Amino acid sequence: MREYSLVLLTAFATTYLLAGLCRRLALRTGAVAQVRDRDVHAVPIPYFGGIAMLGGTAAAFLLAAQLPFLGRLAVVRNDAAAILLAGAxxxxxxxxxxxxxxxxxxxxxxxxxxxxxxxxxxxxxFWIALPNRIIVLDTASSILITVIFIFLCVNAINFVDGLDGLASGVVAIGALAFFSYTYLLAHEQDLVLATTASLVTVTVGGVCLGFLPHNFFPARMFMGDSGAMLLGLLMAASTISLTGQVDPAALSARGGGLLPSYLPIILPFAIMALPFLDLVLAYARRTRAGTWWFVADKNHLHHRLLQRGHSQVRACLLMYLWTGLLSFGVVAVGVIQSWWVVALVLAVAALAVWLTWMGPRRRMRAATGDGA
Structure with a gap:
């Protein structure tokens, strides 16, 4: 765990420091997000946050390769090198x-x-875990599913990047939840604790936390498509790499054991639930309107929260809350498997629903003097 903590801090510090340099570079080269009809920012904001994120990822991966625990396994080093190249x-x-x-x-x-x-x-x-069985994929199916999964994750994160600090915060929460799962999985099942999935997710968590001070409202810079697509690729790769380094037989349900067999297939979708939901809704909405799925509009989930009366900060924090509830909630229920954990998750869910739907109405009534 100490080496993972060092990797996280390296990713955090490198991204934080590089972000300022990248911001100045964006201003010099004119890489600036102009204000468009569908945008919520009021003044032009420089891009190139993705370059800082790539630098943080590279620094974390290079450090991990030199550490005695993370760097001793060739498969982790090779996977990290491939993911870094694809990320570049x-x-x-x-x-x-x-x-x-x-x-x-x-x-x-x-x-x-x-x-x-x-x-x-x-x-x-390499495989897909289902509640009652594990499907081992042939080569053609494996390649096709991998490419499609990466493509979907990349575009899902890109779609959700619409408010200051939204994508970086949501991905940080999801990545750290996935890291906790992969680390606990390896520890409980007596597997090798050094996995590509754990390395990538802890790196993503550090990168996002390092960029967040530059990006939270009011944002001084944006990650742009370079950052959003990089984060989508890294999150997809972390899920995919897990199937190549963990024996599927170790994931069989053990009757009261730590992690049930279906958690590996549920958790990635729980972590990416909001981006995936936004992607699906956007596809359906734009198809129904007779336009291509990639034609931008102003009806994403974060736009709907703003339309309900939430401020940018409140809408962003609500998305954080829902992401944390779904990702850490699934991990907690799968790990502890106790009635009180389920009750706690349901209570937080009820609070999240109330804050999402009723909060704006109460504030609006208070502002207009209704019910006084």
Whole structure:
């Protein structure tokens, strides 16, 4: 755990320090987010947060390769190198998109290229755990599912990046929840504690926390597509790599054991629940309107929270709350498996529902003097 903590702190510090330099570079090169109809920021904001995130990821991975615990396994080093290379590719695509507004097809091709690099170096989905059985994938299915999963995660994070600090905070919470799961899984099942999934998720947590001071409302810089797509790739790769380094037989339910067999398939979707929900709703909404799924609008989940009367900060914190509830809630229920944990999760869920739906109404009534 000490080495993981050091990796997290390295990712945090490197990203935090690089962000200021990247902000100045963005201002000099004109890489600035102009104010558009669908945006919520009122003044132009510099991009290139993704470059700082890539730097933080590289520093964390390079440090891990030199540590006696994390660096001794060749599979972790090789996976990390492949993921970093793919991350660099997708970050470059994002930087070009931030500067020149690439066509959607070109950006999608870049995303598939990055996914292909991950697959080429052997980081792919090998099995899918279900409640009653484990499906072992053949090579063709493994490659196809891996590429599709990465593509979906990349675009889901990109879609949710619409408020100051939203994507970085949501991904940080999800990544740290996934890290807690992978670490507990390895510890309980007497597996090797050094896994690519744990390394990637703890790095992502550090990177996002390091960028958040620059990005929380009022934001001084944006991560842009370079950062959002990088985070999506890293989160997808962490899930995928787990299937290559953990024996699926170790995930069988053990009747009161620590982690039930279905948790590996549920947790990634719980962590990415809000981005995935936003992606699905956007696809359905835009298809119904007769437009392409990538045509931007102003009806994402965070936009709906603003429309209900929440401030930017409150809407962002609510998204944090829901992400923490779904990700850490699933981990807690799967790990402790006690009635009081379920009761606590349900109580927090009730509070989240009340804050989301009733909070704005009470404030609006108070502001108008209704019910006084």
């Amino acid at each position: 590719v997708i970050c470059v695509v994002g930087v070009l998109d931030d500067m020149y507004d690439l066509p959607a097809r070109v950006k999608a091709a870049g995303q598939v290229l990055a996914a292909g690099i991950v697959v080429l170096y052997g980081v792919r989905m």
